[in-house]
Amino acid sequence: MSGPVPGWARCLGGELSDLVTSVEERLMVDPQSREEHSVRLRRAALRLHGAHGRARLLADAGGPPVPAEPSVSVVLCTRRPEMVRFALRQVARQRGVDVEVVLALHGFSAEAPGVAAAIAEFRRGGRSAVVWEPPEDLVFGSVLNGAIARASGTLVAKMDDDDWYGPEHLSDLVLARRYSGADLVGSIVSFVYLESLDRTVRLAGKTDTLWHRAAGGTLMTDRRTLEEAGGFARVSTAEDTHLLAAIERMGARIHRGHGCNYVLRRKAGGHTWGVGAGYFLRLCGEQQLPGWRPSALLEPDPEDLPTTVLAGTWTDLAEAEEERIRFAGATR
Numbered sequence: 001m002s003g004p005v006p007g008w009a010r011c012l013g014g015e016l017s018d019l020v021t022s023v024e025e026r027l028m029v030d031p032q033s034r035e036e037h038s039v040r041l042r043r044a045a046l047r048l049h050g051a052h053g054r055a056r057l058l059a060d061a062g063g064p065p066v067p068a069e070p071s072v073s074v075v076l077c078t079r080r081p082e083m084v085r086f087a088l089r090q091v092a093r094q095r096g097v098d099v100e101v102v103l104a105l106h107g108f109s110a111e112a113p114g115v116a117a118a119i120a121e122f123r124r125g126g127r128s129a130v131v132w133e134p135p136e137d138l139v140f141g142s143v144l145n146g147a148i149a150r151a152s153g154t155l156v157a158k159m160d161d162d163d164w165y166g167p168e169h170l171s172d173l174v175l176a177r178r179y180s181g182a183d184l185v186g187s188i189v190s191f192v193y194l195e196s197l198d199r200t201v202r203l204a205g206k207t208d209t210l211w212h213r214a215a216g217g218t219l220m221t222d223r224r225t226l227e228e229a230g231g232f233a234r235v236s237t238a239e240d241t242h243l244l245a246a247i248e249r250m251g252a253r254i255h256r257g258h259g260c261n262y263v264l265r266r267k268a269g270g271h272t273w274g275v276g277a278g279y280f281l282r283l284c285g286e287q288q289l290p291g292w293r294p295s296a297l298l299e300p301d302p303e304d305l306p307t308t309v310l311a312g313t314w315t316d317l318a319e320a321e322e323e324r325i326r327f328a329g330a331t332r
Contacts, residue, residue, distance in 0.1 A: 073153030085118035096171035107136030160217035166261035182255035186214025190259025201284035216240030
């Protein structure tokens, strides 16, 4: 554990000072723990000491006003009535952002079992929900464009109906958009839960960098960028890939952030991207654990956990010491 922060460093602020002094060397041996600690440090530093944070402090002290925080519209398009409540709960748990959801019920109505109750539960928290019922024969890219046309937020974020999102998912993307200057931001897919095998795999890749790809269920951009790119392609699959390619062609920049706020769920079937569990197992190699094992930053709600034999995080040292040592590439 680090020693106390010296008096001259009080300007760091309480949250950042506490994070600096709380770290334990034994936990930093593990790359996942290091990444999670790094993300917490960056959040605290950027919010207080980034250009926007400093401008806000000056405004509070009587300086020039700063622009309001951007509002975020989440477009959530689903063909599965049984996933509506789960998906809305992922949006509802977001913090640090002014968020609305545009819920596109693709091929079914709000009268489907459980759907109206899920929407009412979401709205009871004081959140805005726009509900649209596009016809079943409308291709997915057009459904997304129709949802975006009904959104009122400054920024537009795409979330999928069956993936898990940490409560800082959207606020981290807003931060990334500020410090990167990118036109579109998203996350890497670091964690994939293979539901049929009850196994979580880790995928490697560069993070917090300008990149040509980001996870389709994590994309965030502004309306102007979407308009200049022509929106989502009018296709039934690979709509995210088409959008990213269009943004690159027009010379805009894509930033890919960390993946600790996101777990991609892979069911046995029903996905628009038709790859199976074997695809992810080949990519991950030995970086896999039994059960549902997200990052600790996901802050999972027990109600949203899959019904698996094992449920934990990649930072549960007591429960998964041997697996973690193997994942870190270390030896006893």
